Amino acid sequence: MKPTLLAVAHGTRSAAGQRQIRDLVATVARRRPGLDVRLAYADVQRPHVGEVVAGARDAVVVPLLLSAGFHVRVDIAGAVAGTGIPVTAPLGPDDVLVESLTRHLPAADAVVLAAAGSADPAWRRSVHRTAAGIGAHVAYASGSDPRVADVVAGLRERGARRIAIAAYLLADGLFYRTLHRAGADSVTPPLCLDPAVAGLVLRRYEAAILTTADRRL
Known part of the structure; x- marks a missing residue:
């Protein structure tokens, strides 16, 4: 039997966001x-990853997150420490x-x-990499500058008539x-609504299984 796929999301108080993540899973x-x-x-939200990992014997954790920032390096890493769960x-x-945003x-x-927003350098590098893939300007919805x-507003001042926001949010x-209040003409839907993201989750899981099997040989 294959290991459990334990999807770990950030968590949100938004009822719509909660439903979208459940639908993705x-x-x-x-x-x-x-x-x-x-x-x-x-x-x-609950259950916390640590609560689920504590009762898991054979699992693979797939972070439903867009970068290896604090929650991956601290929360998830701490939850699996000593368990052998990849x-x-x-x-x-x-x-x-990138393809989803472009579509x-x-x-x-x-x-x-x-x-x-995040002060994590790896997170910011990943955001700039994604922005380069769609030819976009980088901005942050919270915390970090520049703000969306x-x-x-700066693009409007420089003559842009139609501005689209590519939402790099799950x-x-x-x-x-x-x-939707940032003054642009359009905003792309949350990424988890794209069926291709479910395929990406499975790709991450299957790659981890292959890697774990190789290590056991």
Whole structure:
């Protein structure tokens, strides 16, 4: 029997965001009948990843996160420490996400990639890598500068008539909703709504199984 796929999301207070993440995990499970797929959270919601890992014998953790930032390096790493449970790479950066953003972007004079803010250098590098893939300006929905509304305003001042925001956010929530008030003409949907993301989750899981099998040989 294959190991449990333990998907670990950030967690949100948004009812819509909670539903979107549950739907993503349900889609993953439907694509692999018989595979035990479970959902846990790094913050805000329960069950916490540590609670689920404590009862798991054979599992692979797949972070439903867009970069190996604090929650991967601290929360998830701490939860699996000493268990032997492997943790895959997060979902981003990845060409699947770049392609998803590109598919959902309308024609525009300028594009702003809007991500959650972070002081983590690896996170910021991954955001810039993704922005380069779609030819976008980088901005942040919280914490870090430059802020989304400021970047949009600056592009307007420089003559951009139609500005699109590429939402580098997995699900609906406070950060995503602020993007609709940032002055752009359009905002792409949360990434988890794209069926291709479910395929990316499974790809991360299957790569971890192959790596673990190779180590045991």
